[in-house]
Amino acid sequence: MEENMLAYAEVALDYGVMGLLILMSIVTLWLFIERMMFYATVDVQKYEHRDTLEMELTDNISVISAIGSNAPYVGLLGTVIGIMLTFYTMGDVGAIDAKKIMVGLALALKATAMGLIVAMPAIVAYTILLRKVEKILTVFDVVQDKKASI
Template sequence: MEYLKFSIDYGIMGLLFCMSILSFGLFIERVFFYKALVLSSYKTKKSLEIALSNHLTTIATITSNAPYIGLLGTVLAIMLTFMNMSEQGIEATKIMSSLALALKTTAVGLVVAIVSMVFNNILVRYSERFLADYDEEV
């Protein structure tokens, strides 16, 4: 029983933390890339599009999957609650701590997804502006 609680607390939460660090790191990398971008160094619009959209798919994947990982933690924590209830009877303190764990993973998953979505939207907007500027130069 403790192993499952440990797995949820550190496994799911750790995975969500790693996803948030990855999303933030890729966002910072893209911002620095966009700040140093010289449009005239690209021969075709397609090569510019490829350079601009690099890593955006990873951030979008984190955005779409973080809530599901949080939900997985919720399902596992609710299973833990039911297992505790069947083995030890109904103790309000144990039930509440397991349900709090379930809500914690859902909340963290949603926070990671929301922040990553903001990062992705900012970067897509930058990308669209650079493509529009490139069209004006040509």
């Protein structure tokens, strides 16, 4: 009975943490593509106020930033839980099998690696989007200066 619970916990950890990290990466990719498509079609001349334009340009990019910031923590949580399960298994069995310990720890560390794999592209995407926002806002300022000088 206890072995079944432990196996269930390992499977839940794997699917839960990895599933959440995969979901985070899909959301990041989806929002990045959506923002890039919006930036390609934005017409700065239809905006009267810079703040209105900036609010529309920065929609959802904070979500990408939050994912980039928190994905390593989700991975770390998976690693900590995986290590706890490994130690629990060691203590429950009573005998120390180095192979099982190393395999358990290696599998636990994959959650941290996955968290980093999700975080790095998210931060790159966020930086790219911020730069696009800056460029579009600069174009807006130039257009407004031209209108003012006419």
